[in-house]
Amino acid sequence: MTESQKRTDENRPAEHRPIRSFVVRSGRLTPSQQQALDDWWPLYGLDDSRAVLDPEAVFGRQAPLVLEIGFGMGDSLATQAEAQPERNFIGIEVHPPGVGKLLREIHQRELKNLRIYCHDAVEILQHCISDASLDTVQIFFPDPWHKKRHHKRRIIQPAFVEQLCRKLKPGGKLHLATDWANYAGHMMEVLSANNALRNTAGPGAWASDTGRPETKFERRGRGKGHGVWDLVFEKQATTEPA
Numbered sequence: 001m002t003e004s005q006k007r008t009d010e011n012r013p014a015e016h017r018p019i020r021s022f023v024v025r026s027g028r029l030t031p032s033q034q035q036a037l038d039d040w041w042p043l044y045g046l047d048d049s050r051a052v053l054d055p056e057a058v059f060g061r062q063a064p065l066v067l068e069i070g071f072g073m074g075d076s077l078a079t080q081a082e083a084q085p086e087r088n089f090i091g092i093e094v095h096p097p098g099v100g101k102l103l104r105e106i107h108q109r110e111l112k113n114l115r116i117y118c119h120d121a122v123e124i125l126q127h128c129i130s131d132a133s134l135d136t137v138q139i140f141f142p143d144p145w146h147k148k149r150h151h152k153r154r155i156i157q158p159a160f161v162e163q164l165c166r167k168l169k170p171g172g173k174l175h176l177a178t179d180w181a182n183y184a185g186h187m188m189e190v191l192s193a194n195n196a197l198r199n200t201a202g203p204g205a206w207a208s209d210t211g212r213p214e215t216k217f218e219r220r221g222r223g224k225g226h227g228v229w230d231l232v233f234e235k236q237a238t239t240e241p242a
Contacts, residue, residue: 184231
């Protein structure tokens with residue numbers, strides 16, 4: 001979130017402020033992260049959060065497009081981009097330390113197929129991503145907001161999933177992962193209720209052998225004894241009327 005966004009939210013009456021799925025932490029940037037932001041954002045960052053993205057212009061080619069929302073420190077996303085050079089990747093993250101870390105990875109690995117937004121994903125989807133343009137959307141280990149009174153802040157909600165469906169191509173995949181059992185059940189309920197989506201593992205089943213790289217948050221969760229649940233749903237080419 002930019003400073004202008006913060007000021008806009010603060011000036012709105014409380015009843016009109018958006019419920020966000022994240023809180024921008026004031027974590028300190030390391031010198032290398034700050035240098036990466038200074039040096040590499042002009043090359044790999046996407047600045048305009050109000051303009052429709054033209055992937056062919058950004059990447060200089062046509063290729064399947066993967067969007068990851070909330071990439072954290074970016075290790076998993078960089079690994080995917082390096083392993084799948086035939087695909088283009090867009091990452092969205094609001095926390096500058098993670099953005100700086102991933103910029104450094106992009107430069108060091110010489111990745112030509114990965115670009116970054118540092119902005120609210122809801123607004124990027126609304127203003128920048130064309131309908132039926134994405135081959136895959138992935139959201140790995142979003143904040144579970146585990147206290148019941150905070151569940152309204154969870155990013156996976158029916159309206160947001162409906163928005164994601166509009167951005168996916170027919171046959172496109174929505175891949176979610178979490179290490180919180182309660183959130184996994186919530187994700188399964190919300191995705192299964194959307195008539196545009198089909199569970200690729202079968203009704204009510206969890207995905208396995210997805211090939212997803214392990215993330216920092218996943219390792220942390222496993223260290224605490226958490227399980228890990230993946231969901232992979234496909235946007236159907238045609239849907240039955242509700």
